Amino acid sequence: MNQRILRLVRNYAVPAKKNAPKLTGGLQPLQGIQLKKQYIPRPNQRVTYEHQPPPSPSELKAEKVIRKRRNPWLRFIPSLVVIGGTVWLLFSYNYFFVEDEDLEFLNPSEFKKYTITFKQQIDEDHYLIELTRKNRSKILNSMKLKMTSMWNGHRLWSVEIKQPDISIVRKYTPLPLYVASNNSEEPFIKIINSEGEEGKMMLYIKTYPEGEMARWISQTPLYSDLELRGPFVDYEFPFHPLDKATDRPQLRNVLSKLPPDSELPEDMPSPDNYNFFGAGTGISPFLQCLYSPNPPKGKVNLFHSANTEEEIPKVFSSLNYFLQKTSRLNYYRFIRDKGEMITDVPASVVSNYRGYKDLKFVKEYEEKKLLKQKMEQLKSGNSTDDNSSTAAAESQVKLAQLQDSEKQRVEPSLAKSKSTSYFDNALQLLLFKRESNDNSPSPASLSLVCGPEGYISYISGTPDFNNPENIDAGEVSGLLGKKGWTKENVKRLQ
Numbered sequence: 001m002n003q004r005i006l007r008l009v010r011n012y013a014v015p016a017k018k019n020a021p022k023l024t025g026g027l028q029p030l031q032g033i034q035l036k037k038q039y040i041p042r043p044n045q046r047v048t049y050e051h052q053p054p055p056s057p058s059e060l061k062a063e064k065v066i067r068k069r070r071n072p073w074l075r076f077i078p079s080l081v082v083i084g085g086t087v088w089l090l091f092s093y094n095y096f097f098v099e100d101e102d103l104e105f106l107n108p109s110e111f112k113k114y115t116i117t118f119k120q121q122i123d124e125d126h127y128l129i130e131l132t133r134k135n136r137s138k139i140l141n142s143m144k145l146k147m148t149s150m151w152n153g154h155r156l157w158s159v160e161i162k163q164p165d166i167s168i169v170r171k172y173t174p175l176p177l178y179v180a181s182n183n184s185e186e187p188f189i190k191i192i193n194s195e196g197e198e199g200k201m202m203l204y205i206k207t208y209p210e211g212e213m214a215r216w217i218s219q220t221p222l223y224s225d226l227e228l229r230g231p232f233v234d235y236e237f238p239f240h241p242l243d244k245a246t247d248r249p250q251l252r253n254v255l256s257k258l259p260p261d262s263e264l265p266e267d268m269p270s271p272d273n274y275n276f277f278g279a280g281t282g283i284s285p286f287l288q289c290l291y292s293p294n295p296p297k298g299k300v301n302l303f304h305s306a307n308t309e310e311e312i313p314k315v316f317s318s319l320n321y322f323l324q325k326t327s328r329l330n331y332y333r334f335i336r337d338k339g340e341m342i343t344d345v346p347a348s349v350v351s352n353y354r355g356y357k358d359l360k361f362v363k364e365y366e367e368k369k370l371l372k373q374k375m376e377q378l379k380s381g382n383s384t385d386d387n388s389s390t391a392a393a394e395s396q397v398k399l400a401q402l403q404d405s406e407k408q409r410v411e412p413s414l415a416k417s418k419s420t421s422y423f424d425n426a427l428q429l430l431l432f433k434r435e436s437n438d439n440s441p442s443p444a445s446l447s448l449v450c451g452p453e454g455y456i457s458y459i460s461g462t463p464d465f466n467n468p469e470n471i472d473a474g475e476v477s478g479l480l481g482k483k484g485w486t487k488e489n490v491k492r493l494q
């Protein structure tokens with residue numbers, strides 16, 4: 001029986017299916033057996049137990065390269081390098097070429113952006129506006145080694161502000177002031193005394209009901225940008241030999257921090273005194289000069305006219321008070337509302353500078369200064385001179401002679417200056433002022449006038465710029481004319 005079944009199974013032929021896979025190898029299916037699932041043999045896997053030699057370094061390297069290539073991120077490296085390089089190139093171009101042109105505070109032929117960082121309404125139509133140069137910190141960093149202050153009391157300068165909507169420009173006089181803190185009711189407005197404070201300025205402006213620019217500036221919101229160009233020098237003070245010898249220290253907000261004036265060289269002509277006549281915002285050029293570094297070395301008689309007391313910012317009053325206390329300023333205020341008017345002016349005197357002969361004193365003074373410097377270098381062993389021993393001997397002899405002659409001449413004042421500290425200086429000046437109590441104007445050799453047309457005419461006559469040279473050819477009349485002032489010693493600023 002078993003034999004018969006076995007034969008039947010062997011002889012059974014499976015009917016071929018349409019989609020049946022083609023058999024490629026392995027065992028032939030047993031004939032006569034109906035299989036539920038077609039058997040498909042797997043490809044043979046050879047397992048070997050042979051000992052493989054370790055891969056050679058070149059094989060290892062090749063394997064590493066293949067593995068690296070398989071990392072999907074590595075495919076982006078070339079693109080990332082190209083993108084990074086392009087960004088760097090753009091940044092460098094921008095930094096070295098495009099932005100470079102903008103790394104200055106002011107330029108007379110190009111408008112620069114300034115942001116309104118503070119605005120204070122003083123009265124109905126007067127404002128204090130602080131402007132800060134855009135990118136100020138970047139400019140300060142780029143200028144670190146070659147920083148020169150834009151403030152200099154030896155000249156009066158202004159900037160032009162553009163109103164872009166109606167394409168007009170107007171001139172304004174910047175003051176070397178900025179808001180150091182604004183936490184209390186009254187902001188603390190400070191004089192720009194150091195490099196780190198550069199790049200800011202304060203404008204004192206008056207708005208007119210029909211006026212375009214001042215009204216627009218006063219209504220422009222805080223942190224908006226204005227476009228400025230300059231500086232434009234409106235007036236430069238006449239040369240005086242002392243300008244070569246010494247600078248007067250700049251005013252400070254704290255009197256005790258004001259360095260004492262340097263001793264003026266003996267043989268030099270004394271500095272000249274000036275009269276400044278300013279009305280309304282016309283006071284700004286004079287305050288610019290008095291608050292800047294290198295202010296006038298002589299005394300200034302400032303005649304300040306205003307419609308009301310309220311229109312004068314408090315900071316002006318306190319700084320002018322300090323100037324008075326340090327004997328730099330005689331300050332006379334005329335408030336129209338109180339019926340105060342200038343009715344008289346002092347007569348003129350001739351300049352203390354006697355012409356080219358005085359220059360010899362400057363030369364001598366400079367020689368002495370150089371010699372002293374040389375001696376100090378030698379003392380500290382910093383001389384770069386090859387013949388230093390000979391030079392030292394010569395310098396010592398010369399200096400001894402100079403010191404002897406100088407001692408005889410300036411002994412008393414020298415002794416005084418040695419013991420003078422900043423505080424002593426301020427105190428001495430204060431006491432001197434209190435004792436003397438003399439408020440009469442100092443004799444001046446030059447008068448400057450600035451303000452509305454009517455005011456200028458009243459003080460000094462009408463200016464006349466109707467000539468090809470565009471210089472003021474108008475005769476001096478008014479109060480100054482009556483006291484003998486002429487075109488040679490009067491300057492009208494308009």
Ligand SMILES: Cc1cc2nc3c(=O)[nH]c(=O)nc-3n(C[C@H](O)[C@H](O)[C@H](O)COP(=O)(O)OP(=O)(O)OC[C@H]3O[C@@H](n4cnc5c(N)ncnc54)[C@H](O)[C@@H]3O)c2cc1C
Pocket residue numbers: 158170171172173174203204205206207208209210211212213214215234281284451452453494
């Ligand atoms: C070198 C220089 C520096 C200056 N510095 C300052 C400054 O620091 N602060 C400042 O506020 N101004 C200053 N000015 C004046 C300033 O340039 C503008 O003339 C003034 O702001 C008016 O311009 P506005 O566009 O507002 O008025 P505008 O449109 O020019 O004038 C409109 C009307 O306002 C009246 N008006 C204009 N100016 C005066 C005036 N001075 N007196 C009386 N009425 C006037 C006129 O009646 C005019 O019809 C300076 C001018 C010069 C030349």
